[in-house]
Amino acid sequence: MAVDEVFATAVEDGLKLAKRVYAGKERQFAAPPRPATGMERSSEPFLPTAPMVYAVISDPAIVDNPDIPSYQPHVYGACDPPALIPLQMGDVGLEVECLLDAAFVAVSGRWRVHCVMRNKSCDCRLVVPMGEQGSILGVEVEVGGRSYYTQVIELEDYIMENTAKIEGGGLLKPQMFFLTIPQVNGGSEISIKVRWSQKLIYKDGQFFIAVPFNFPEYITPFGKVFSKREKIHLNVNIGTEKEVMLQTTSHPLKEKSRQAGKLTFLYEADVESWSNKDFDFSFSICSDDFFGGILLKSPTTHDVDQREMFSLYLFPGSNQKTKAFKNEVVFVIDISGSMKGKPIENVKSALSTSLLELRPGDYFDIIAFNAELHSFSSCLEPATADTIENAIQWMNNNFVAEGGTDIMHPLNEAVGLLSSTKNSIPQIFLITDGAVENERNICHTLKTHLENSGSISPRISTFGVGSYCNHYFLKMLASIGRGQYDAAYDSDLIEMCIQRWFHRASSTIVANVTVDFFSYLDEFEVYPIHIPDLSGQCPLIISGRCYGKFPETLQAKGILADMSDTFIDMKVQNTKDFPLEKAFVNQHIDLLTAQAWFSESKQLKEKVTKLSIQSSIPSEYTCMVFLQKETEKDESLKKVKKRDSRKHAGSKDNLLILVRDMAIGFGDITATIENHPTVLGEPKEPATSLVYNKAIGCCNRIAYCCCCPCFIKTCSRLNDQLVIVMTQLCTALSCLACSECCTELCFGSD
Template sequence: MGSRSCDCLLVVPTGDQGSILGVEVDVARRSYSTQIVQREEDQKIKTDESGGLLKPQLFFVTIPQVDGGCEISLKVSWSQKLLYKDGLFAVTVPFRFPDFVNPSAKIFSKREKVHLYVNTSTGKEVVIQRTSHALKEERRGLGKMSFLYEANVEYWSTQDFHFSYSIYSNDLFGGVLLQSPSVHDYDQREMFYLYLFPGSNLSRKVFRKEVVFLVDISGSMQGKPLENVKNALSAALLELSSRDYFNIIAFNEEMHFFSSSLEPTTEDSIENATQWISKTFVASGGTNILQPLNEAMRQLSKTSEALPHIFLVTDGSVEGERDICCAMRTHMSDKGSINPRISTFGIGTYCNHYFLRMLSSIGRGQYEAACDPDSIEVQMRRWFRRALSPILVNITIDILDHLEAFEVYPFNIPDLSLGCPLVVSGRYEGRFPDSAKAKGSLADMSDSFVDLKVQIAKDTPLDKVLAKQQIDLLTSQAWFSESKQLEEKVIKRSIDSGIPAEYTDMILLRHEEEKQDGVKQAKKQDKHKQGKTKDQPINLVHGMKLGFGNVAATTENLPTGFGELKPPETSHVLVKAAGCCSKLCDCCCCMCFIKACSKMNDQCVIALTQLCTALSFLACFECCSLCCGGGSD
């Protein structure tokens, strides 16, 4: 109603592995925007519900006291990772609106518009595989496409926007993109982005593997987390080939072995392992990570003709994690060229994800995490599939040794697998050659050389594309080395890119507008100074950090933590909005009642109005009798 006002809760889904980059809201004579700042030690932080994550893929912002009849303009920017499976790149953008946001009156026109620009930067032909909406092709070039979807609709979209494509090449291929930094970039070194693709030949020979699965079965894993892990592990066993060997070690304070040594992959051994998992995976006890890692290294120590691989799954954080990384690095240097790969998977927010990321970097493996209980099994299956299909290992890039100085992320180049392209990025000084080669070992132990085409990235914002990966890897290095210099580098990269980091905060700033001569003019204030104002509390956007683990929660065996992302009051409002018809009393003010009224004819509306007027007179009469009537009480 135009005479009333209330707080407005705006909720935006951010997609798979999305990262919020910025939010801008305009309403009446106010505007709000997010900003990344370095928190001062004496900075006053307000703990209200201004914004944050309701859950890992739902971002919210609260706008206080919005007048009825106002128009709200909302712009949200986020980065989202492309998924890759069976040779297809796919992106799914949230585009599904709940029914209660549809205006009930027919006078409101609803128009949907999606503009899609695809730039693969590969110079190869792109083949569209699937799209969820009727896209009209606007432009097409080699490796580049532009599409538009526009439609007037009766109801807002009820399906997410999905688009998938493939890049055809029967053989391995790759390239290097170069770009100069912007004038505002604190790091003025040149940027490079190197990619290797496995090609479209899905039957390519993969390495014979010897695998040890390490699974945390401590008491905190009870319930849904452990059940999802069991399902994903059972599916991973079926991904092994008949030439592979495997073993499983379940651990808490103790270790529980499927076998005393590596077992060949047969139908019987997989059946026995599945039954053993069902009986042994019972959540109890504490967490000890170093002991099972050392045991896995011992079992893989005699590997000579196969690629050794360790998979570590945990939801906890333990003392001495830096010492564990140092011990694994020593193991790697002792093994020589056939180092065991270490892939890590973190569940929830109690584990130290930066420890797990560092461990996988040391072991040239794959890191993955699930911060939502409903996504554990899906992401674990994807993680196993990616790491269990290596086709090119011990990869080196010839031009890196000829540069004056360079910085590479990740610092150990992982293997190229059928399940995932390989991306290496970094900064450099000196002149980058016009051509380059990547060298690696194939499954038959022969060497393979891949020519890399070097080109200037003219219309690809490499700084934005690379920011998330580099911030996460730099943070893990800063944690491991306890380097203040690396922390400062993370802070600068975070502020420049707008991506939250462990050493920065995302805050919500309010900007006032005033009317002058009938025209709204914003008060142009320096946002950076606003964010660092010490006298005025700032609104913190919640849930944007993972943290460095919770050893105390792990020691106490608290159930797997997925973060208290949603403030209680906000959660309550969201539940009422989503399920407003659950109670009869709610129906008097919910969208269902409004829709029902919009479908009544004029006579029915008049009758209902007269009834409400009569009831209001009765209420007034009762009030007057209480205030003015007889009686001494």
């Protein structure tokens, strides 16, 4: 059973168990949603669509109203796995800050453990759906006089300091974060602030975003009259002097302020029921033609990098008459055995749709690969209705998931097909779910090919499916090829993400973008390394660090679809109130990690580690932990413990819980070779297994089979009848031993 199905079943069990909670005459606990009709029950009604907190119930006997104790029939046994009872929410506030193409979200709320007796306690679980390309930034918790917070630390520090594997957080499924708050007393109130980032979607001249903010009815507190307060604060800051216009919104926002490039809105009200829809909105930048600019900012005193920060942006504008380049496209599709089932079917469906979106004058070919190559044609074919129909039929016959994975050969074939293109953009679209051993060699080889190409070299866009492929290899390859990178970790999102990725990469309106500002600088570092093309469906944003002085204005140069040159004037703007370090740190960590992997540079790894810790964003070289804040009492106890520090060496004064699976890893070559089914919608095996083995230090490969953790795990999986038989056998042997002992005592003298 998938992780989300297990979670949904636990919530469904929790809602049934919550019927034991007596709410008085005012209101009974709301009935759970009905499961979907049909052969299979849908887990969707029980998955959170907004930040939620659940009571983790192993012992059902503790379930009761902490304010109005009632007679409850005794319950025997335990919930295994534990049931999850959604806690009632007292108030909630939402803050959204949009900075260029990213949104930073903060939700503050108050929940009450309304379903556990006052003299009992249970763990509570926070679950946060983070929206489009979400990434958790931090959690703060206040409960019962205790305070908790998340912190990013170096992975080696965690290995050295911990003597046990304690995990209480991570990713329940892609873009759904969870965290366990330990031992909360019944009747307690939990105040939580959770922060995450999301990606703004750009389409047809507008930015769109949807923030999960849809709360179920059954978290409404007991009582006829209860003041429910909702508050939403929206701040849009694009960093330019262009006017920003709010287009659509799901909630009634009131405009508080308006400046050049900035908008501020507020919604605050007492409501009868919590928000039952996501908070979504869209806005546009008033400009018909494409435009750009450069933002500069000095580093803060605490910044590990004391170079100037800069960001260069180019927007396509809302003029739909701007002509896009013709495309010569080669789709390179992984059909290895691990793609079997939903992945290959969803890729096939997305590719069929993408073929139908090709414009008159475009050319294409398809290369399917596993350990061998399967080509639709030996040359590029015109994108006519008949040819596309033949290609779709060819895919239906040849997209059979089997065999191994060889990426180098099909990419070389694709580059060869695009070696003589003219007056068009040559495009390679690579879709894979696997990792291979020669990935660095592939990057070096393709880099050489592209450098020796003509005036417009082939663009390489990459798409990763699942958790086994090396996403940093795909990011690096897209950076080298001036293309687009995207990924899908959930099978239901493959088709949508591929279509959007293809639409973005195939809508180039300005190619070969260059900016001669580097001649003014003494030293610079830019992300990504190669400036990509400007797409009609995606703004072009690069950022970096530098030493030197920019002029007041600069020009960006590029090539239009008619192969003529175009120049875009860009004003250099010094800014103090635009948080550049916040807007681009995630991008910097990702691209620096890709470069560190590619170059195998220890210096770059250390740089990523420092940046990750400073920004509190987990990386491949750091981990996130959940810590309890020290109180004044803890500080006084520490002074006493110092006298006996040797005796208690290695012990932890405060709780420390690992938040696992916050990094995507560098692929799994073994799983690719063995054709394991693509991991979609489920977290990988805990990335802390290495940490655990190093920290425990008591189990080698042979002894581990007999150690306590494995023994407990083995016992937990035994059949009930087998356990009964074993118990009876042990009892019989004990009785026999007692009988022999009595015989010796009574008749031994004879």
